[in-house]
Amino acid sequence: MTIRRVAIIGLGLLGGSLSLALREKLPGIATTGYDRDPATRTRAAERGLVGTVYDTAGEAVSGCELVVLCVPVGAIGEAARDIADVLPSHAIVSDVGSSKRSVQKALAEALPSHTCVPAHPVAGTEQSGPDAGFATLFDGRWCILTPPDGAPQQAIDDLTALWQALGAKVEIMDAEHHDLVLAVTSHIPHLIAYTIVGTASDMEDVTRSEVIKYSAGGFRDFTRIAASDPVMWRDVFLNNRDAVLEMLGRFTEDLTALQRAIRSGDGETLHELFSRTRDIRRSIIDEGQDDASPDFGRDH
Numbered sequence: 001m002t003i004r005r006v007a008i009i010g011l012g013l014l015g016g017s018l019s020l021a022l023r024e025k026l027p028g029i030a031t032t033g034y035d036r037d038p039a040t041r042t043r044a045a046e047r048g049l050v051g052t053v054y055d056t057a058g059e060a061v062s063g064c065e066l067v068v069l070c071v072p073v074g075a076i077g078e079a080a081r082d083i084a085d086v087l088p089s090h091a092i093v094s095d096v097g098s099s100k101r102s103v104q105k106a107l108a109e110a111l112p113s114h115t116c117v118p119a120h121p122v123a124g125t126e127q128s129g130p131d132a133g134f135a136t137l138f139d140g141r142w143c144i145l146t147p148p149d150g151a152p153q154q155a156i157d158d159l160t161a162l163w164q165a166l167g168a169k170v171e172i173m174d175a176e177h178h179d180l181v182l183a184v185t186s187h188i189p190h191l192i193a194y195t196i197v198g199t200a201s202d203m204e205d206v207t208r209s210e211v212i213k214y215s216a217g218g219f220r221d222f223t224r225i226a227a228s229d230p231v232m233w234r235d236v237f238l239n240n241r242d243a244v245l246e247m248l249g250r251f252t253e254d255l256t257a258l259q260r261a262i263r264s265g266d267g268e269t270l271h272e273l274f275s276r277t278r279d280i281r282r283s284i285i286d287e288g289q290d291d292a293s294p295d296f297g298r299d300h
């Protein structure tokens with residue numbers, strides 16, 4: 001199917017970046033948008049994020065071939081129900097949510113007669129809202145599609161072509177596997193950042209001001225991650241509960257082993273782990289996913 005019109009529901013960091021990338025890289029595609037927050041709609045219109053910002057989701061999706069829900073994962077069901085009665089029957093429905101199993105279920109329940117192909121562009125920043133988006137966010141980054149069993153190949157191909165045209169590399173994955181992999185590579189790192197920054201903020205006033213004053217690289221990086229949107233991340237942990245708890249169990253065991261090594265002066269264990277982890281960093285750099293990537297260590 002030729003995609004001529006894309007509706008973007010949710011005009012924050014991801015919705016805004018998607019619209020700007022479409023405008024810059026696929027100017028032949030018309031865009032419409034809706035956000036449930038009126039102030040965000042106003043700002044999105046001022047920034048010209050989409051061709052037309054509508055006051056209802058129904059108007060925004062009218063006549064489109066593709067809808068992309070760019071809302072927190074806990075709001076996907078509600079956003080899908082909002083458009084269920086008016087969505088053209090041929091339209092493909094997708095999203096950008098950070099977890100996929102619950103999204104797949106929510107979409108199937110809300111839109112049983114439509115073709116739904118969930119997606120997760122693994123690209124972002126700690127910023128949110130209608131001013132946060134930028135057109136190059138997806139350049140060279142992975143976008144993981146998690147089509148349910150029986151999803152039409154044509155829809156998968158159309159969505160793959162669209163994300164590739166926006167600069168992303170596309171991978172197809174089972175939703176369950178996606179959630180396990182992302183739990184360890186993204187969700188738990190965010191949880192650790194929230195925890196360590198929370199621990200520092202619970203310290204007595206004098207020590208806390210010293211933590212801020214003397215924050216070295218490691219802690220500064222954690223504060224960037226821990227500044228990420230609270231609603232978005234609350235929803236990720238509630239919706240990817242099983243995989244996060246599974247990975248957190250393993251992480252806690254490993255942390256306890258390190259605690260034991262430190263207490264017993266077992267330098268060999270510490271050195272062996274720190275050497276292995278250094279190799280992981282080197283392979284990430286070899287694959288070109290280093291600091292030059294848009295979402296690492298840079299403020300937008």
Ligand SMILES: NC(=O)C1=CN([C@@H]2O[C@H](COP(=O)(O)OP(=O)(O)OC[C@H]3O[C@@H](n4cnc5c(N)ncnc54)[C@H](O)[C@@H]3O)[C@@H](O)[C@H]2O)C=CC1
Nearest residue numbers: 010012013014036037071072073075097098124125128129
């Ligand atoms: N922030 C990041 O770095 C990344 C986020 N994601 C995913 O993208 C999605 C959006 O996240 P962001 O753009 O960062 O958040 P954001 O907070 O910048 O934007 C979300 C927007 O959705 C709107 N919204 C909420 N419920 C709605 C509803 N029912 N109908 C219409 N609009 C609604 C909000 O008003 C807000 O403007 C989330 O599912 C998140 O997991 C994926 C990759 C990276």
Ligand SMILES: O=C(O)C(=O)Cc1ccc(O)cc1
Nearest residue numbers: 098122123124125126186295
């Ligand atoms: O800002 C960062 O370092 C991120 O990790 C951004 C991010 C957040 C959520 C995702 O699902 C994907 C990417």
